[in-house]
Each structure stands twice: as C-alpha cells, then as structure tokens.
Amino acid sequence: MIDKTHLNKIFRKIKSRIITDISFVPGIIVLGFFILAIIVFNTKNSVVEEFIINFLPILEIDDTSTARAIYTTAAGGIISLTVFSFSMVMIVLNQAASNLSNRLLSGILSEKHHQITLGIYIGTIVYCFLMLYQVRASQSEQGDISTLGVFLCILMVLADIFLFIYFLNYVTQSVNYSRIIHKIHMSTKNKLNESIEDQIDRDEYQEDWMVSSLNNWYPVNSKETGYYQGIQKVNIGRIVGENGLKIYIPFQRGDFVVSGTPLLYLNMPIKNIQDETINEILNCFDFFNDQIIHTHFTYGFTRLTEIAVKALSPGINDPATALSCIHSLTDLHSICIYKMDKPVIYTDEGDPVVFIEPLKFEHLFRSSFDPIVNYGKADYQILYNVLKSIEKLLFLDEKRKYYNDIFNEYIDLLLTKAEKHLENPYEINRITSLSRTLRSKIKPEPL
Numbered sequence: 370m371i372d373k374t375h376l377n378k379i380f381r382k383i384k385s386r387i388i389t390d391i392s393f394v395p396g397i398i399v400l401g402f403f404i405l406a407i408i409v410f411n412t413k414n415s416v417v418e419e420f421i422i423n424f425l426p427i428l429e430i431d432d433t434s435t436a437r438a439i440y441t442t443a444a445g446g447i448i449s450l451t452v453f454s455f456s457m458v459m460i461v462l463n464q465a466a467s468n469l470s471n472r473l474l475s476g477i478l479s480e481k482h483h484q485i486t487l488g489i490y491i492g493t494i495v496y497c498f499l500m501l502y503q504v505r506a507s508q509s510e511q512g513d514i515s516t517l518g519v520f521l522c523i524l525m526v527l528a529d530i531f532l533f534i535y536f537l538n539y540v541t542q543s544v545n546y547s548r549i550i551h552k553i554h555m556s557t558k559n560k561l562n563e564s565i566e567d568q569i570d571r572d573e574y575q576e577d578w579m580v581s582s583l584n585n586w587y588p589v590n591s592k593e594t595g596y597y598q599g600i601q602k603v604n605i606g607r608i609v610g611e612n613g614l615k616i617y618i619p620f621q622r623g624d625f626v627v628s629g630t631p632l633l634y635l636n637m638p639i640k641n642i643q644d645e646t647i648n649e650i651l652n653c654f655d656f657f658n659d660q661i662i663h664t665h666f667t668y669g670f671t672r673l674t675e676i677a678v679k680a681l682s683p684g685i686n687d688p689a690t691a692l693s694c695i696h697s698l699t700d701l702h703s704i705c706i707y708k709m710d711k712p713v714i715y716t717d718e719g720d721p722v723v724f725i726e727p728l729k730f731e732h733l734f735r736s737s738f739d740p741i742v743n744y745g746k747a748d749y750q751i752l753y754n755v756l757k758s759i760e761k762l763l764f765l766d767e768k769r770k771y772y773n774d775i776f777n778e779y780i781d782l783l784l785t786k787a788e789k790h791l792e793n794p795y796e797i798n799r800i801t802s803l804s805r806t807l808r809s810k811i812k813p814e815p816l
Contacts, residue, residue: 557669
C-alpha cells in the first residue's frame with residue numbers, strides 16, 4: 370500500500386528545493402525564450418512580418434549573412450555582459466561574507482533581481498542560437514529570413530543593455546550595509562505579518578496547555594537529522610485524532626534535531642500503536658538543512674544578531690552597523706510582544722490533540738540580544754542602546770506587564786557589564802541613570 374503521507378513529504382521536499390534553487394527563475398525565463406523562438410520559426414512570412422516591414426521598411430532583411438551577423442554579434446555581446454554582471458555579484462558576495470555574515474550568501478544569491486537578470490541574459494543567448502539555426506547556411510538564398518526574429522533580437526539586445534544599467538546600479542547599492550539590514554528587517558516583518566493566522570494573542574495563552582511532566586509520555590525518535598521547520602498541521606491533526614492519540618512536540622522551529630533522539634512524545638506506549646500510524650505522524654514533520662527567512666520569521670532575528678556580532682568583532686569594529694541591527698530587532702520585538710505561535714492543534718470536533726512548545730517572547734529576546742551584549746560589553750553605545758530598546762518595549766508592555774521580570778533581569782545584566790567593563794565615569798553614570806529610570810517603571814517606588 371502506498372503511504373500517502375510519505376509521498377506528500379517527498380513532494381514537499383522536491384517543491385521546496387526547486388523553488389528555492391537559484392536556477393528555478395532563470396530556468397522558467399529561458400524556457401519562455403525557447404518557446405518564443407519556436408513560435409517565431411512558425412510565423413515566418415506571416416501577416417505580423419508584413420506589418421513590421423510595412424511599418425519599418427528599414428528592418429527588412431533579404432540576405433542570410435546580415436541576419437547571421439546580427440545574431441552572432443548579439444549572442445557574443447550578451448555573453449560578455451553576463452560574465453561581467455555576475456563577476457560583480459561575486460564581488461558583492463565576497464564583501465558581504467567578509468564584513469557581515471556568511472549566511473547572507475544564500476539570501477543574496479536568491480535575490481529575484483539577480484535571477485531575473487540572469488534568466489533574461491541566458492534567454493537572449495538561447496534565442497539567438499536557435500535563430501542562427503534557422504538561418505540557412507547558403508548566403509545565396511534569399512527571402513528565407515524571419516524579419517520578426519531579427520526585430521525581436523534587436524529589441525532583446527536593447528532591453529539587455531538597459532537591464533545591465535539597472536543591474537549595475539542595483540549591485541552597487543546592495544553593497545550598502547544599511548540596505549542589507551533593511552531588507553532583512555522588512556523580509557522578517559513581512560513574514561511576521563503573514564504568520565498572523567498561526568498566532569494567538571498573548572492574553573489567550575494558558576500555561577496548563579503545555580505538558581508539565583514527561584513521566585507518562587512515551588518518546589518517538591526522529592528518523593532524520595536537520596533543522597525542524599514545522600509540521601503539516603491539518604494532516605497530523607487528522608491522523609492523531611483518528612487514532613485517539615495526543616502528542617507533545619518539545620521543539621521550536623529552527624531547533625536542530627538529531628536522528629535517533631526523541632522528536633515527539635505520545636500519550637500511550639508505542640507498542641500499542643501500529644508502525645504505519647507512527648510513520649504517518651513522522652512524515653508530517655519537515656526538516657531542512659538551512660535556515661531561510663521565508664520559512665519562519667525567527668531566522669530573520671538570527672541574521673540580524675549575526676550581523677551585529679560580526680560588526681563588533683575586532684577585525685571589523687563597526688558599531689554603527691551593530692546599532693542598526695539593534696534598532697531593527699527592537700522594531701521586530703515590538704510586533705512579537707503581544708503575539709505567539711499557536712501551541713495547540715485541535716481536531717474538527719474541537720479536541721486538543723497536538724501540543725507544541727511555543728516560541729515565547731522571553732526566549733526570542735534573549736537569543737537576539739545576549740550575543741550582542743556579550744560581544745559589545747565594553748562599548749557604551751551598545752549597552753546604552755539596548756537599554757533604550759528595553760525602554761521602548763517596556764512602554765508597549767506597560768499595561769499588561771507580562772515581561773517585567775526579564776526586562777528587570779536584563780537591566781541588571783547591562784548595569785553589571787557597564788560597571789565591570791566601562792572605564793569612563795560619564796558613560797557609567799548615564800547607564801546607571803537610565804537603569805534607575807527603567808526600574809522605577811517596572812517597580813514604582815512607594816510614596
């Protein structure tokens with residue numbers, strides 16, 4: 370019997386690899402140019418060509434040598450443009466890897482601008498080669514030239530030249546660190562907004578939803594190694610509900626799972642459950658070998674933290690870039706402060722059957738700012754701006770006061786690092802004064 374969940378998982382993996390592959394968009398564009406060349410083959414001496422010749426008589430070509438020269442010149446010129454354009458991309462990649470983060474390479478390579486440009490360049494080359502095949506080898510033969518084909522070739526070359534100018538401008542701007550940080554910031558923010566349907570308000574969260582003890586739960590080991598990317602909620606809810614099971618998933622998206630270690634926990638012994646059911650449940654889990662922002666917003670937080678830490682390294686020493694990352698992280702945390710992933714999946718009848726360890730604001734905040742504070746502990750601007758970030762988040766949490774404990778703990782941490790690692794009394798006093806002000810908002814002094 371064919372396991373539909375296994376086939377579905379294979380299809381999801383293939384789909385993800387194809388869509389995220391750098392050659393996907395160029396391949397589609399090149400296919401379009403190939404189809405266009407086939408269409409032009411079959412419209413030779415058609416009404417369209419007659420219209421073009423009547424409208425622009427200068428485009429009429431009677432000898433094969435002229436057509437061949439146009440196609441070969443166009444193909445050779447676009448090949449040179451392609452080589453030069455993507456030599457520039459390699460320079461950008463080298464700078465981004467050395468000054469920001471190696472993890473940015475996949476993001477820059479997957480830029481739709483780069484892929485579309487590459488696709489149009491290669492598509493033009495393919496079109497010219499196919500049209501060269503159509504041109505007769507004998508120069509003595511007349512009237513066997515597709516005027517429409519030559520006309521389209523000229524238009525493509527002109528478009529490629531303008532595209533090269535645009536691409537040149539885009540690449541030179543993309544080296545700008547603030548632009549890269551802004552793009553990651555906005556990509557993460559957009560992903561956060563897209564995830565609203567999978568989130569609940571912080572007020573709706575109940576601690577008793579979660580499994581308090583695993584003593585009466587039975588582990589099921591993973592068959593794969595990789596980064597946990599989530600589950601197929603509809604399928605797993607149906608499978609678990611039909612078999613009268615409940616499962617607990619102790620992982621959050623982005624956590625690394627090793628094959629042979631517990632992936633989930635069931636509310637009954639595995640020996641009482643059919644192997645087919647276990648395999649169907651495991652096939653609902655998705656794993657990938659990389660952390661890409663479009664799969665989950667937390668990877669955007671990770672990228673910004675990595676850039677900030679790299680900027681604070683002795684070899685780079687660029688606090689301004691780190692401050693930009695801190696400001697972006699503050700804005701993103703302001704969105705997450707009231708929201709969290711849905712930790713429970715229900716059946717169609719409304720029964721809770723899947724319990725997922727939610728990504729809490731506290732964990733996201735610490736994982737984002739801890740590395741920055743540790744690397745920038747001797748930099749006054751870093752410590753002071755993290756305090757200012759807490760001040761803004763405290764204002765947003767002023768009514769609910771969910772996160773007073775972690776903010777108070779972090780204020781103490783920043784003050785301790787300032788007193789230990791800063792030497793300028795003015796800087797220490799500024800941080801001490803701001804810390805005191807923030808503490809008074811968390812725990813107002815009695816009158």
